[in-house]
Amino acid sequence: MKRSRIWMLLGVVLILFTYIIVYGLNSAKSGLDNRNYDLMNDINSLETKNVSNITLILxxxxxxNVTYTDISLIGDISPYNATLVILGIDNIDEYWATNGVFIRGLRINSTWYTNGDGGRNWLYYINGILPGIxxxxxxxxxxxxxxxKFTGGNPFQDGNDPNDDSWLYTGLFIGIAIICAIGLFFFIKKEL
Structure with a gap:
């Protein structure tokens, strides 16, 4: 009986160890990237950034569509700010997340176009490319x-979804399955 408890405890420890390793490596890299990004933002914020001749197409x-040309931005040179400068805050329905601002709806020509209407969502493209941030x-x-673009369908039809973490879940599942198989093997071996 004591032996089976030891093996069960060892199995639990191995499962937790696998989870910590997989999750820890992923979050450690993310934390390092965030610290580097914050440091670079602090350095870059000392410089005033500006861009000109921006075209905004809704x-x-x-x-x-509606097209606005010859937009200049000083300081915040993001697509969100370009949209904000042209439409104004009253015509944008956004939500804030840990990784930035996302557009939920835009009012164009006095009509709101909101995510989910007819299976459509707002996505932005820079020079024809979907940035993924x-x-x-x-x-x-x-x-x-x-x-x-107020578009329907999946923009990641080629399978390159930058937010896809299926590899993480697959690896975790395989690791747990292997550990359980080893534990079961030793449990059966003990019983025989």
């Missing part, structure tokens, strides 16, 4: 084109 319904975190360059 593609709001099946190809209908919050619109408040991306920094524009001169002559950039920001296009907000």
């Amino acid at each position: 593609n709001y319904y099946d190809g209908e 919050s619109s408040s975190e991306y920094e524009l360059n001169n002559d950039s084109t920001v296009e907000w």
